[in-house]
Amino acid sequence: MSNRRLRLGAILQGVGMTPEGWKQPGVPTNASINIDWYKKNAKRAEDAKFDFVFIVDSPYITPDSAPHFLNRLEPLTLLSAVAGATTHIGLVATLTTSYNEPFNVARAFASLDLISNGRAGWNVVTTGLEGAAGNYGREVHFPHEVRYRRAKEHLSVVRALWDSYEDDAFSTDKTSRDFLDPSKQHRLDHRGEFFNVAGPLNISRSKQGHPVIFQAGGSEDGRSLAAESADAIFTGQETFEEAQAFYRDIKTRAVQAGRRPDDILIFPGISVIVGSSDEQAQATQAARNGQLDLKKALAQLGRPFNYHDFSQYPIDGPFPDLGDLGSNGYRSHAERIKRIAREEKLTVREAAIRFTVRNSPFVGSPTTVANELQRWFEAGAADGFNIGIGDPNELEKFIQEVVPVLQARGLFRTEYEHDTLRENLGLAIPANRYTEARRAQTQTSPATRHDAHSTAAE
Numbered sequence: 538m539s540n541r542r543l544r545l546g547a548i549l550q551g552v553g554m555t556p557e558g559w560k561q562p563g564v565p566t567n568a569s570i571n572i573d574w575y576k577k578n579a580k581r582a583e584d585a586k587f588d589f590v591f592i593v594d595s596p597y598i599t600p601d602s603a604p605h606f607l608n609r610l611e612p613l614t615l616l617s618a619v620a621g622a623t624t625h626i627g628l629v630a631t632l633t634t635s636y637n638e639p640f641n642v643a644r645a646f647a648s649l650d651l652i653s654n655g656r657a658g659w660n661v662v663t664t665g666l667e668g669a670a671g672n673y674g675r676e677v678h679f680p681h682e683v684r685y686r687r688a689k690e691h692l693s694v695v696r697a698l699w700d701s702y703e704d705d706a707f708s709t710d711k712t713s714r715d716f717l718d719p720s721k722q723h724r725l726d727h728r729g730e731f732f733n734v735a736g737p738l739n740i741s742r743s744k745q746g747h748p749v750i751f752q753a754g755g756s757e758d759g760r761s762l763a764a765e766s767a768d769a770i771f772t773g774q775e776t777f778e779e780a781q782a783f784y785r786d787i788k789t790r791a792v793q794a795g796r797r798p799d800d801i802l803i804f805p806g807i808s809v810i811v812g813s814s815d816e817q818a819q820a821t822q823a824a825r826n827g828q829l830d831l832k833k834a835l836a837q838l839g840r841p842f843n844y845h846d847f848s849q850y851p852i853d854g855p856f857p858d859l860g861d862l863g864s865n866g867y868r869s870h871a872e873r874i875k876r877i878a879r880e881e882k883l884t885v886r887e888a889a890i891r892f893t894v895r896n897s898p899f900v901g902s903p904t905t906v907a908n909e910l911q912r913w914f915e916a917g918a919a920d921g922f923n924i925g926i927g928d929p930n931e932l933e934k935f936i937q938e939v940v941p942v943l944q945a946r947g948l949f950r951t952e953y954e955h956d957t958l959r960e961n962l963g964l965a966i967p968a969n970r971y972t973e974a975r976r977a978q979t980q981t982s983p984a985t986r987h988d989a990h991s992t993a994a995e
């Protein structure tokens with residue numbers, strides 16, 4: 538029997554990312570800015586042995602933004618507080634490479650990683666909202682390709698900065714002469730297309746080596762970045778078939794990039810409704826979808842297209858030809874909406890409903906939900922799931938009724954195996970590059986180098 542284990546993350550999204558979610562009975566109206574709410578739900582997820590909690594983020598809003606986006610805590614700040622209230626659960630924060638300097642990002646995540654004793658994760662995004670430019674002194678948003686080139690360089694600089702100190706750089710022995718062994722502190726002197734960074738970073742590594750790198754872009758460039766260099770990827774594929782195709786694609790790309798398929802974990806972001814029966818859970822979903830306010834749905838439909846105003850079109854007329862609108866925003870979302878609207882010949886009204894209403898495959902009795910999670914996991918559609926938490930009562934139901942089924946089937950842990958995020962996810966701890974180079978050099982002494990050379994010549 539395979540000892541592969543399903544992983545679980547909880548997206549703590551306060552008052553929610555749908556227009557009506559904040560009205561659910563268990564959701565405090567200040568949830569997105571209430572640190573006690575985050576601590577309480579993170580602790581509950583930790584009691585249930587979840588791998589991580591995850592915080593979404595983006596730096597631009599309009600009055601039409603979803604309730605959680607309008608008024609929320611900054612992810613690293615809030616997770617630093619959650620770190621103090623938890624001991625094992627991973628803490629994953631979203632931060633954009635388009636409007637942050639690598640030195641600041643490396644420092645902030647290294648701090649969260651030490652504060653949490655090796656539980657930090659970074660969801661690397663490039664920001665799809667063009668309006669973000671105005672908050673950072675730019676006239677226009679970076680083009681999509683440039684964003685991903687910048688992200689690639691950004692991430693490699695951050696990782697290099699995290700290795701500034703070898704793990705034994707500082708003395709723990711007060712009788713030794715110096716606090717620092719300067720040969721174990723390394724400048725970077727990076728000069729690249731986007732960044733010039735001298736280094737060294739002024740903070741050492743945690744026991745997981747580097748924070749775990751997540752990535753969430755679904756375009757060609759996003760997939761390549763993830764496959765080449767992320768530890769995990771989030772995806773919004775809605776059906777089993779789409780998720781399977783995405784999974785295959787990412788694992789293939791990883792292998793093409795010289796990695797093993799298991800070096801990157803794939804986490805569909807999903808919503809779950811657990812009911813006393815399949816019918817009851819489906820009725821809950823239908824009732825929720827029935828609350829849809831068409832005006833708000835149109836506004837939400839516009840978000841991947843840089844808040845394009847869809848109310849200007851006849852509501853029962855055909856979905857408009859938008860040209861390449863959205864290609865510089867949330868590209869994969871925008872392309873998917875345009876493709877489906879074209880293929881299914883949707884009207885504007887139908888598109889607003891189709892892309893706002895969620896018909897999740899994970900709706901039903903505890904057994905039905907567990908069966909579907911197991912099917913996706915075993916049939917190569919997911920390594921784990923990132924579950925959107927709306928009303929915390931739903932998290933509670935999932936923990937009490939679905940988690941035990943997964944545990945009884947041997948699919949999910951009953952205890953944490955480790956206390957770092959990286960190890961609990963089954964990922965290797967990266968060696969410090971300078972320590973590794975030193976080791977390689979000692980192993981390849983002049984004599985062995987000569988031997989190796991003569992062998993190769995034969």
Ligand SMILES: Cc1cc2nc3c(=O)[nH]c(=O)nc-3n(C[C@H](O)[C@H](O)[C@H](O)COP(=O)(O)O)c2cc1C
Nearest residue numbers: 593594631753754755756759771772773806868869
């Ligand atoms: C579960 C999940 C969480 C995500 N969280 C964020 C986020 O917090 N911030 C963000 O800018 N993009 C986030 N994304 C990604 C966007 O939804 C979008 O897919 C991506 O930015 C578009 O990238 P692309 O241009 O490569 O298609 C998330 C995606 C998924 C599936």
